Amino acid sequence: MSGVLLYKSELCGLIHFLVADQTVIAPVPLTHGQFKFAAVTTLEEIALDAIPTLLPPKKYFLPPQESLLQYDTTQGEKMQAEVAIEETVLFGLHTCDLAGIQCLDMVFADRPKDLHYMIRKQHFTLIGLECNDYCDSSANCAMLFNHLPKGGYDLFLTDLGDYYFVDINTHKGDLLVEKSGLFVPVTPAAQDNLQKLRQIKTKRFKSEIPIRYQDIKPLFEASFESNVWTDIGAKCLACGNCTNACPTCYCFDIVDEPEFDLTRGKRLRIWDSCQHENFARIAGGENFRKERGDRQRHRYNRKFHYPMERYKQIFCTGCGRCSRTCMARIDLKETFNALIEECR
């Protein structure tokens, strides 16, 4: 695939082109310097300078609540599996968001495949937007090399002043460029500018935590019995904000929602959190992760340790959402530093 350029004066036209036949989702500002992904119809609504949104884009691929089955019990246990779809463009995805989506893809495409997720995912067009500088001090993307684009998008925009350098990654992206007619061919100067920006970024983005990528999994293996987990457990409120805000957390519960006549209804998949007290409890009352510290340790290991064994991939994207959202101020970078300090 190749690259094209999009002049900033044409960005308005691009949004206009996209909203014509599909829903366009992009970051919009909230109060207190926060942002969220929401449906937009014009460029003016979009916050191009957004820091990671409160909830990650997973809320579109794995909705907080979705119907898996419609059931009707008037004549036995009858049901129909279903998925709600909508042609949607996600615009303004940062590299951390894209990394999160790639992780979810990996999980739900793993056998046995989750067809509900996979079917829905096909109806999305993903347009990324590069961060030229850090969003804030909570981010740890460079440590995981997620400050640079690593695929997972259809188009990827990089701000180079008067224009965006647009990387085309898929056939879908190619078609969009062709049909909209808003893009122009790449110039050698633009190629140069992109290279320069990437060089500047290499200087700007340095690993936020003093640890090498390959040492992360061993750190978590070595620190299983660490007091750091007890300390974090003492602070944790078990609210589940961190897992809701995490772009790669996908634990869920399955519950039935009957209609008022009790014969019909839906079987729903709803977000759950491994931080909740009853998450690992079984019928006899035994709870396999009873303490908050156990559950926080489980969460961290599910990002930095277990997926390395199952998917050969760290499931933290470095977006910093868990640290920003934590009411008890449990900070990912602080946790890391404490673990490194202890294992030194």
Add this chain to the structure above:
Amino acid sequence: MEKIAVRNSGYQISRGRISRVTLLTETERLFTIVLQNNETLDHDPGQFVEVSRFGVGEVPISICSSPTRRDAFELCIRAAGRVTAALHRLKPGDEVGIRGPFGVGFPMTPLAASDVLLIAGGLGIAPLRSLVHYIIDNRRDFGKVDILLGCRDPQSMLFSAELEFWRQRIDINFLCSVDSAAAEWEGNIGLITALIPGVNLDPFKTIAITCGPSVMYRFVIAELLKKGIPPAHIYLSLERHMKCGLGKCGHCQIENLYCCQDGPVFSYPQIKNIRGALE
């Protein structure tokens, strides 16, 4: 938003009709279930299914009948929560939703031609029963068979009529022990671990399979190792809340293992160093 049908969704259920309900104890009932169009469940001993009633919910239950008996399958269900209490109210002719079978069952290939030592504690007899029936139906494929059962008291003993049949068979050595009993009880009293030293076995020819509450495992494994059984010949079935059965929802996760897909039956070396598996 447009809704489209999903064919072959992992969450779709098969309709199962309850053909018989047998009262086992005050809290446990045995459900005999026939799938729609008389389909066979096609399971391995030790696997489980997700059983549901629409409007109530879904629970994982281990299959307690053998795949050699193909026309129906059986689930032993303890009324332990909201969904199982609702299942207990069902009568013959009622329908349930069935998903599965899921997971890795008992190691049938290594088991054949080996001596078999089965150790069940309490409700752990339910999944092991699928294996016992399988062995009885293919008795010549297996070597010596010892079954040890431990439970709280004689009243909470499941499948008591059947246990009598196992006890009387000359090709099965069946022993049972209860934690406490009234004076007229003629059997053993004490923990199940006390029965293990007395079993006459060739440790290298024996595969031991144990199934019961998690507190039991550490002590049973220690006794088995004392008998000289190699760790790789010890298997156990772990209980977790397998909500989705598809290795996704996270409820049954033990470190990097999903009990629903990687288990519920694990070999001892597989989980020996997995923290949180045996505590």
